[in-house]
Amino acid sequence: xxxxxxxPKFRVLKTGQSMxxxxxxDMNHEYMYWYRQDPGMGLRLIHYSVGEGTTxxxxxxxxxxxxxLKKQNFLLGLESAAPSQTSVYxxxxxxxxxxxxxxxxxxxxxxx
Amino acid sequence: GDSxxxxxxxxxxxxxxxxxxxxxYTATGYPSLFWYVQYPxxxxxxxxxxxxxxxxxxxxxxxxxxxxxxxxxxxxKGSVQVSDSAVYFCALSIGPTGNQFYFGTGTSxxxxx
Numbered sequence: 001x002x003x004x005x006x007x008p009k010f011r012v013l014k015t016g017q018s019m020x021x022x023x024x025x026d027m028n029h030e031y032m033y034w035y036r037q038d039p040g041m042g043l044r045l046i047h048y049s050v051g052e053g054t055t056x057x058x059x060x061x062x063x064x065x066x067x068x069l070k071k072q073n074f075l076l077g078l079e080s081a082a083p084s085q086t087s088v089y090x091x092x093x094x095x096x097x098x099x100x101x102x103x104x105x106x107x108x109x110x111x112x
Numbered sequence: 113g114d115s116x117x118x119x120x121x122x123x124x125x126x127x128x129x130x131x132x133x134x135x136x137y138t139a140t141g142y143p144s145l146f147w148y149v150q151y152p153x154x155x156x157x158x159x160x161x162x163x164x165x166x167x168x169x170x171x172x173x174x175x176x177x178x179x180x181x182x183x184x185x186x187x188x189k190g191s192v193q194v195s196d197s198a199v200y201f202c203a204l205s206i207g208p209t210g211n212q213f214y215f216g217t218g219t220s221x222x223x224x225x
Contacts, residue, residue: 004155033213042201042217043156090155100146101213103155 006091006104013081013111021076021107023091031094032074036087049074081111114139118202118216125192125223133187133219135202143204145178145185150199192223
């Protein structure tokens with residue numbers, strides 16, 4: 001089925017380690033987003049992209065980097081993980097002119 | 113700034129009860145309004161939307177009406193089922209490309225048999 005696929009689904013990191021979360025969509029959507037979800041805080045936007053080769057900061061970008069080298073992929077990197085980055089990360093995409101997002105199923109990241 | 117405020121949870125209802133989850137918004141322009149649902153262990157799914165004042169979005173027995181005069185978009189369902197247990201998020205999008213998207217903090221609903 002078409003949609004947004006996130007890998008991995010679960011990960012445990014040690015403080016200071018690095019990792020990359022991959023988001024892939026096969027709907028030819030222009031816009032892609034990375035959110036984090038924390039209890040009592042809803043979803044907060046980390047970074048987003050309005051097209052291939054472009055990225056922009058969201059509400060909580062510190063400690064994260066992103067890349068959009070291909071239209072269908074949006075990568076979220078943590079260079080030096082911290083316990084404060086323990087969260088559930090969601091990727092989403094949206095087509096140009098479209099209103100709603102399509103979300104992936106999430107990545108649960110624990111930093112110890 | 114633009115924002116969404118939704119009622120605090122958790123909400124616990126008996127099966128077949130009436131559901132209302134309140135959502136109000138603040139926006140400088142004319143937003144589109146959405147309700148998303150998140151089932152346990154899954155991502156958010158679009159439940160319904162409304163793009164202009166007085167529009168009513170509906171899906172799976174849920175309804176919400178875009179009320180500009182009260183800046184509200186309350187979610188209602190006449191008879192909830194156990195399968196409706198989930199977290200519900202109100203959201204708005206605004207801006208020339210709709211790229212500014214704001215979510216509420218979510219309301220957890222548990223329906224008991």
